[in-house]
Amino acid sequence: MRFPEDVPALTDGTVTLRAHTSADIKPAFDVCQDPVMQQWTTIPVPYEWQHAEQYLTEFIPSGWRDGSSWGWAIEYDGRYAGTIDLRPGAGGVGEIGFGLAPWARSNGVMTRAVKLTLGYAFDQGWERVIWRAYVGNWGSRRVAWKSGFRNLVMAPAHGVARGVRKDEWIASITRDDDPEPQGHWWSVPVLEADGVRLREFRSTDAKRVAEACSDERTQMWLAGLPSPYTLDAAESFIESRQEIRASGEGVTWVIVDPDTDELLGNVSVFDLRNRIDQTMGEIGYWAHPDARGRGVMSKAVGLVIRHAFTPVEDGGLGRRRLALFAAEGNTASMHVAEVNGFTEVGVERSASPTRDGRFLDTHCFDLLRTD
Ligand SMILES: CC(C)(COP(=O)(O)OP(=O)(O)OC[C@H]1O[C@@H](n2cnc3c(N)ncnc32)[C@H](O)[C@@H]1OP(=O)(O)O)[C@@H](O)C(=O)NCCC(=O)NCCS
Incomplete structure (x- = not known):
């Protein structure tokens, strides 16, 4: 694929996924200063300007060109709000990854973005999408649950961030599954x-x-x-x-x-x-x-x-x-x-x-x- 011409724009009317531009470097750099982002992802810490620049101008474009990863900028409320990517793997099974700016969280933005990318992955012939998160990342787990990921397991020490082993949650969804919550996630009302x-x-x-x-x-x-x-x-x-x-x-x-x-x-x-x-x-x-x-x-x-x-x-x-x-x-x-x-x-x-x-x-x- 050519970058950015062939990057498909996906939208549900509230959230739009589009190709990254150099104007996203500054807000992407800012998002990666967030301690929550640093805690739950593998981004370098300290996160420097050159990391954001390389990620958006080299890593993401080359991913589209050689088919190794498809990364979209998430646009919400008229501005860059985060990044979501799909990483194709063998046998029609690939992985999803995402991160959102603190100002955009808890508005259902990532759930919308995940559903858009799932639709795209299955349209491209994927059989299954895998989600992984470090144990304790409840915001990410909730996004996965709301998007229909299922059969969650905990894999001890399966993940690694900056040289430290971490327990991981893993769940997945197949092309035949309904992208809606499976089972209850009970609330605790007063x-x-x-x-x-x-x-x-x-x-x-x-x-x-x-x-x-x-x-x-x-x-x-x-x-x-x-x-x-x-x-x-x-x-x-x-x-x-x-x-x-x-x-x-x-x-x-x-x-x-x-x-x-x-x-x-x-x-x-x-x-x-x-x-x-x-x-x-x-x-x-x-x-x-x-x-x-x-x-x-x-x-x-x-x-x-x-x-x-x-x-x-x-x-x-x-x-x-x-x-x-x-x-x-x-x-x-x-x-x-x-x-x-x-x-x-x-x-x-x-x-x-x-x-x-x-x-x-x-x-x-x-x-x-x-x-
Ligand atoms: C995880 C993340 C992408 C969620 O994005 P978001 O747009 O806020 O997601 P949504 O609004 O669609 O859903 C999040 C839900 O989790 C809930 N939530 C957030 N933090 C939570 C926590 N610590 N404990 C319990 N629930 C939590 C929100 O209240 C929301 O619930 P709701 O559906 O009842 O409103 C965002 O928090 C983020 O970027 N985190 C840092 C990077 C990261 O963890 N990436 C994923 C790595 S696997």
Whole structure:
């Protein structure tokens, strides 16, 4: 192909992909000063003028000429906003890469650009497009999810940036796939009742998480928790909440005091991708010791039940049935279930492991939307 004459302009009316020009060097140089851009891509750091110049006047044009990569400038709101490229590979499988100026982010620009390039790649006969990002690049992962990439896996140390190995997420889409989200990426709306507020976890909640999960009673009834439960464990727990909701597996709220924003407990709905029944969910919780005995958890679970039974199109989890389990002797937990209308439907014998190697009976509760 000739550059720039043969570079196809692609547009959906809001975002336009076009050949780069020398006028893009300055804004491209500016984008690459962004620490977020430097963190998640392989661009040189420090990023100098000559890097931008070489990339736009040598690397991109030669990619079009020899067919090794197709890079477009993203134009949005009448100006250069970033770059997206396709790198063809063997067997009709190629990769996509992208970066956007901070001012243009969170407007759906990259999702539009990705969809335009996917259409082009498949028109050119590609079978599959692969997306890769370093683990933790949630903005990029969300773009990939919104554009229909699927079957995401984590490949340890698969990536490398400036000599440092990084864990990578990898997902792909084929020409026969619908370029739309697969599965849910749940939101964590604020839920409120008198005396309790439920919100998304923040890293600043870690200290109170560690306190709550080190507590003797929490440790006794939740035998799967790390022991001792360190601040590191609390930080990992909080970080892992994003994966749980992005993968559609569940939603976790921190229960806080509405006046002080201090953590009172945790409540989750999980198993939302249950292999046989994707209309069910399981509720789990723990309370900080200083928040116990005043109905905090009962209120919080009530709010979560309402959200879980709300249809997906109204912002809820669209559940038909909720399950809840409590080990023999955990009367406080069974009380929370009962005051929220759950029915005890049976006992699983010797199903709850304890820390000292015993197995207690598990009381099984459920609640139907129609109850
Ligand atoms: C990744 C990037 C291209 C996204 O571009 P964008 O135009 O903002 O993407 P979109 O607006 O289409 O979608 C981004 C979504 O991710 C969300 N998001 C952004 N950062 C996030 C974060 N840290 N955690 C969770 N969600 C995040 C946005 O809110 C938006 O969500 P929405 O769809 O609900 O509005 C841009 O952030 C970027 O250039 N980052 C630096 C370079 C980079 O990471 N490139 C990809 C390397 S694999």
